[in-house]
Each structure stands twice: as C-alpha cells, then as structure tokens.
Amino acid sequence: MLMPFIIIGSIGLLVLVISLVVGDVFDHFEIGEGALSGTALGIAAVVFGASGVFTTSSALDDVWVYVIAAALALAAYVVALLFIRKLAASSDGAPVNAVGLTGVSRSPITPAGGEVSLDGPQEIERRLAYADAPIPEGVRIRVVEHSGTRVKVVAD
CATH class of the missing domain: 2.40.50.140 (Nucleic acid-binding proteins)
Known part of the structure; x- marks a missing residue:
C-alpha cells in the first residue's frame, strides 16, 4: 500500500529538483497560459506521496487514503501555482532608469x-x-x- 505513494513522491521530488536547478521543465509548452508548472507538479507529487504515507497508518479504507492524498496534492498544486505566478509577475527584470533621482x-x-x-x-x-x-x-x-x-x- 505504501509503495505507490513512495514512488510518486520520489518522482515528484526528482521533478522538483530538476525544475529548481535547470529551470521549469514545462516552460516550453503553451498549455493553458502557464497552468502547467514543473515546480508546482513536483510539489503536488511530493505532497501526494507524503500525505499518502501518513494517512496509510490511519484506520481509513484505501479509497479514502487516495482521496485525501489527491485532495491535498491538488490544493498544494494550486497554492504553488498561484505563488509562482505572483513571483513571476513581480519580477519583470526591466532595469529602472535612475536619471533624476x-x-x-x-x-x-x-x-x-x-x-x-x-x-x-x-x-x-x-x-x-x-x-x-x-x-x-x-x-x-x-x-x-x-x-x-x-x-x-x-x-x-
């Protein structure tokens, strides 16, 4: 029961590290105007794996373990995506002209x-x-x- 969560969490960690070191791996795809982010997907997969491992130890049915893990992963994806968009919008990189200051x-x-x-x-x-x-x-x-x-x- 733990193995799917460990595998998905590990893949998510790998995607997250690659996205942070190399850059977002999905930048080249125009899917939903930035709705797909490697960093956010990595975070969601790590949250899915970790929450699945933690909820497996409870007395819940297997279906509920997957539902809880998927819901937490979806919430983590949305929060991470919103945070990434806000950071991208705030760092335009355009130099400010200091003449007159x-x-x-x-x-x-x-x-x-x-x-x-x-x-x-x-x-x-x-x-x-x-x-x-x-x-x-x-x-x-x-x-x-x-x-x-x-x-x-x-x-x-």
Missing part, C-alpha cells in the same frame, strides 16, 4: 568612482557612481546619467 554620497566621489544611496522607490542598496568634479561624502547628489549599474552624479 536624488540621494546622498556615501563615499568621496571622483571621476574614477564612489558610492551613493539613492532615494528612489526601488533603491535599497548603494550604487556605484562617478562625477566630473570631486564630491565629498555626505553631500546631496542628483543623477544626471545612468550607464549599466553605474550612475553619473552632480552635487545637488
């Missing part, structure tokens, strides 16, 4: 470089910066040019 120099800034903290809504870390004229640490700055990960600043 203000901030503070965190180190002396020269034409060779320095660091600034910017006041933008998505700015949580320091950025590498450079300036035509030296700017001392602690001075309010404004970004006038954005190139890759570096910004060109002037004293504000």
Whole structure:
C-alpha cells in the first residue's frame, strides 16, 4: 500500500529538483497560459506521496487514503501555482532608469568612482557612481546619467 505513494513522491521530488536547478521543465509548452508548472507538479507529487504515507497508518479504507492524498496534492498544486505566478509577475527584470533621482554620497566621489544611496522607490542598496568634479561624502547628489549599474552624479 505504501509503495505507490513512495514512488510518486520520489518522482515528484526528482521533478522538483530538476525544475529548481535547470529551470521549469514545462516552460516550453503553451498549455493553458502557464497552468502547467514543473515546480508546482513536483510539489503536488511530493505532497501526494507524503500525505499518502501518513494517512496509510490511519484506520481509513484505501479509497479514502487516495482521496485525501489527491485532495491535498491538488490544493498544494494550486497554492504553488498561484505563488509562482505572483513571483513571476513581480519580477519583470526591466532595469529602472535612475536619471533624476536624488540621494546622498556615501563615499568621496571622483571621476574614477564612489558610492551613493539613492532615494528612489526601488533603491535599497548603494550604487556605484562617478562625477566630473570631486564630491565629498555626505553631500546631496542628483543623477544626471545612468550607464549599466553605474550612475553619473552632480552635487545637488
């Protein structure tokens, strides 16, 4: 009775690991606009296997063990899929243009470089910066040019 749950749970764990290491294995298929996810399927299969193993020890009939395991696996799939979609929607990967943002120099800034903290809504870390004229640490700055990960600043 335990063997089907162990096999399906193991396959789910393998699919989950492959999806996390290599990337989602079902990304290339256009099934239901993203309704199929290798990560979510792996999670569902692992939940099916684990819940089947745990409920087998109860005094339930075999049919109810499968029904409970399938219901928990379906719930896990839906929750995982919703979570994956929310994460994918929040990480668009588009770089934000920092021109016009203000901030503070965190180190002396020269034409060779320095660091600034910017006041933008998505700015949580320091950025590498450079300036035509030296700017001392602690001075309010404004970004006038954005190139890759570096910004060109002037004293504000």
